[in-house]
Amino acid sequence: MEEKRANWSGQIAFVLAAAASAIGLGNLWRFPYLAAQYGGGAFIAVYLLLVATLGFTLMLTEVAIGRRTRQSQLTAFSILNKKWGFLGIIGTIIPLLILPYYCVIGGWVVYFFKTYLLMAFVGVEPMGAGAECSKAFFDSFITSSYASFAYAVFFIAGCAGVIVLGVKNGIEKSNIVMMPLLFLIAIAISVYVMLMPGSAAGLKYYLVPDLNSFKGADGGFSVALLAKTLLGAVGQMFYSLSLAMGIMITYGSYMRKADSIEKCVRRIEICDTFVALIAGLMIIPVVYLFAVKNGIPVETAMKEGPGLMFVTLPKVFASLGVAGAWIGMVFFLLVIFAAATSAISLFEACVASVCDLFKMARAKSTLIVASVLIFLASFSAFGYGVWGHITIFGMQFLDFFDFSANSVMMPILAALTCVFAGWILKPKTIFEECEAAGAVMKAKRFYSFTVRFVAPVLMIALLVSETCRVLKLGGWSI
Ligand code: PFF
Numbered sequence: 486m487e488e489k490r491a492n493w494s495g496q497i498a499f500v501l502a503a504a505a506s507a508i509g510l511g512n513l514w515r516f517p518y519l520a521a522q523y524g525g526g527a528f529i530a531v532y533l534l535l536v537a538t539l540g541f542t543l544m545l546t547e548v549a550i551g552r553r554t555r556q557s558q559l560t561a562f563s564i565l566n567k568k569w570g571f572l573g574i575i576g577t578i579i580p581l582l583i584l585p586y587y588c589v590i591g592g593w594v595v596y597f598f599k600t601y602l603l604m605a606f607v608g609v610e611p612m613g614a615g616a617e618c619s620k621a622f623f624d625s626f627i628t629s630s631y632a633s634f635a636y637a638v639f640f641i642a643g644c645a646g647v648i649v650l651g652v653k654n655g656i657e658k659s660n661i662v663m664m665p666l667l668f669l670i671a672i673a674i675s676v677y678v679m680l681m682p683g684s685a686a687g688l689k690y691y692l693v694p695d696l697n698s699f700k701g702a703d704g705g706f707s708v709a710l711l712a713k714t715l716l717g718a719v720g721q722m723f724y725s726l727s728l729a730m731g732i733m734i735t736y737g738s739y740m741r742k743a744d745s746i747e748k749c750v751r752r753i754e755i756c757d758t759f760v761a762l763i764a765g766l767m768i769i770p771v772v773y774l775f776a777v778k779n780g781i782p783v784e785t786a787m788k789e790g791p792g793l794m795f796v797t798l799p800k801v802f803a804s805l806g807v808a809g810a811w812i813g814m815v816f817f818l819l820v821i822f823a824a825a826t827s828a829i830s831l832f833e834a835c836v837a838s839v840c841d842l843f844k845m846a847r848a849k850s851t852l853i854v855a856s857v858l859i860f861l862a863s864f865s866a867f868g869y870g871v872w873g874h875i876t877i878f879g880m881q882f883l884d885f886f887d888f889s890a891n892s893v894m895m896p897i898l899a900a901l902t903c904v905f906a907g908w909i910l911k912p913k914t915i916f917e918e919c920e921a922a923g924a925v926m927k928a929k930r931f932y933s934f935t936v937r938f939v940a941p942v943l944m945i946a947l948l949v950s951e952t953c954r955v956l957k958l959g960g961w962s963i
Contacts, residue, residue: 499741541754640828
């Protein structure tokens with residue numbers, strides 16, 4: 486059965502949905518940790534510049550392609566040019582790599598929320614009073630035989646429920662509830678953190694550019710370190726704005742012609758960056774304070790990686806006394822909202838592709854996609870547990886999926902999309918779409934230059950650097 490293509494109810498609904506997709510684990514976990522690692526303010530300055538330039542160009546391209554073709558990415562490229570239809574196939578594989586492991590992490594977040602809920606209301610302390618066992622607690626959960634998988638299935642089922650309800654009744658309505666709550670909770674926690682005695686030093690660490698972070702071993706300015714920071718920021722921008730995942734093409738395909746793509750893209754970027762900055766305000770000063778109080782080197786505490794959210798933060802919450810359990814509960818609720826709204830958007834991109842390709846009803850394609858997701862998620866969930874002995878290029882399943890999507894396929898797809906838009910389709914077609922409702926696109930020259938030259942070069946640099954890092958080939962790996 487063919488269904489009439491859905492539409493957002495308006496510009497705000499589109500911006501909210503795209504922002505809900507963009508704001509996710511990338512903002513709450515990855516951004517603060519990278520900012521801390523790459524010298525705080527210096528990283529933030531580079532990041533802001535990239536969002537306003539490269540991020541703008543990439544997002545505008547994807548949304549315009551979606552709206553012009555009224556298709557999800559699987560079929561959008563081939564409609565514009567048969568020979569470039571393969572981009573749709575690459576783009577459809579990417580969500581299948583990312584989404585299952587993202588849902589596994591979503592399941593971890595749900596589990597932590599439940600733990601804090603019990604701590605706050607029932608007073609149980611599964612991590613020990615001082616959360617001194619938080620690492621053992623986290624490890625035993627992710628390596629458990631079934632628990633981590635069961636939580637992932639729960640998370641997937643929740644997202645599927647929203648998708649089945651449709652674009653207006655499901656995605657739009659859930660965003661209207663979750664997004665304002667997410668903003669409120671994030672602002673409340675960051676204000677609480679800023680009011681904590683001694684937080685100023687942590688804030689300084691986070692926000693003030695430290696040019697020492699570009700000093701090499703010989704004490705002089707290191708171009709390689711600057712390049713690493715730049716590529717770290719490119720990778721983060723790309724992930725955080727949900728680019729090269731097919732989401733913006735799919736969401737653009739539901740956009741009304743009357744709405745201005747240029748304005749919407751700017752607004753989405755502002756929301757996403759705002760939450761990333763706030764996430765840093767919530768996390769970095771408390772981790773800083775905690776490190777100083779406990780005699781842990783600040784650098785070590787900041788470079789925890791995945792453990793920053795699941796191991797270090799629980800210790801920090803425990804050090805806050807009774808309030809800690811409540812703050813932990815509210816914090817993980819915030820993370821659930823962010824992760825769920827992002828996962829829903831990628832889930833939707835897959836469901837829409839199946840609907841478009843097989844002309845299938847939404848409910849049926851949601852069921853098919855959910856079953857595939859559960860199957861694929863089992864690899865990431867069991868990969869840290871019972872299948873822990875299986876590795877690919879030395880990586881466990883979850884890390885391998887993350888690497889192959891974020892570091893290999895997404896930069897390739899983004900670079901090719903820019904080549905396609907800049908040289909084959911030509912910027913003029915993108916401008917035509919942006920000006921469909923009579924609005925004049927302002928950044929035309931800038932767009933043409935970035936899409937043709939800057940974006941492909943930076944994407945390829947990111948691909949090379951990431952591949953070198955993982956395959957331990959040395960060089961400018963970030
Ligand atoms: N922009 C999202 C984030 O920052 O978390 C990226 C994302 C990842 C979206 C995975 C959706 C998803 F399933």
